[in-house]
Amino acid sequence: MSERLQPGDVAPAFTLPDADGKQVSLSDxxxxxxxxxxxxxxxxxxxxxxxxxxxxxxxxxxxxxxxxIGISPDQPEKLAKFRDTESLRITLxxxxxxxxxxxxAAYGEKKNYGRTYQGVIxxxxxxxxxxKVERALYNVRATGHVAKIIKDLGI
Numbered sequence: 001m002s003e004r005l006q007p008g009d010v011a012p013a014f015t016l017p018d019a020d021g022k023q024v025s026l027s028d029x030x031x032x033x034x035x036x037x038x039x040x041x042x043x044x045x046x047x048x049x050x051x052x053x054x055x056x057x058x059x060x061x062x063x064x065x066x067x068x069i070g071i072s073p074d075q076p077e078k079l080a081k082f083r084d085t086e087s088l089r090i091t092l093x094x095x096x097x098x099x100x101x102x103x104x105a106a107y108g109e110k111k112n113y114g115r116t117y118q119g120v121i122x123x124x125x126x127x128x129x130x131x132k133v134e135r136a137l138y139n140v141r142a143t144g145h146v147a148k149i150i151k152d153l154g155i
Contacts, residue, residue: 004105005136011036011127012103016071016093019079024069024093026127033066033134034127035149038106039142040120042074042082042092046142050122051082053146055089064155065129071095071106073120105138124149 005011015025026034037054039047054061054068061068068090072079079092093100101107106123109116122142126135126149135152 004138005125005133007133007135009133011125011131011133012100014100014103016095016100017076018094019076019083019092021076024091026131029067030131031129033129035061035066035068035124036104036127037068037070037124038101038104038120039070039072039122042072042078043085047072048086050142050145051088051090051092052086055087057146057150058089060150060155064153067091069093071100073098073101126153
């Protein structure tokens with residue numbers, strides 16, 4: 001696992017397929033602020049709640065100059081089903097090889113019910129319009145997280 005990102009770090013570049021298989025890069029959003037969030041698995045209760053919260057607040061976030069990108073290890077086909085089932089309007093990207101998850105320190109050791117394993121660490125990184133990390137939040141909760149981000153960003 002990579003070192004956790006800190007404010008002021010250059011956000012690691014990435015190019016990943018979206019739910020339709022189209023390649024999307026962080027650099028496509030240059031000049032805009034981007035909320036990049038990492039979640040364990042599409043179509044699971046916590047991840048659905050978080051994705052729906054981002055979708056419900058997308059206009060508010062976009063109006064304040066933020067784009068939202070969700071990244072998970074799921075394949076594009078599963079992301080398409082997730083998007084369509086839940087009527088999501090945020091960009092969902094597939095990282096099955098964990099390259100971007102690793103670069104953002106969002107994949108690593110987790111503990112659950114006394115068991116230790118490797119998995120996605122629910123994380124959110126806010127990238128400014130110059131490609132620098134503005135905020136890096138790790139081990140966030142799925143519920144209430146979007147409201148906290150909005151409050152912390154003063155939106």
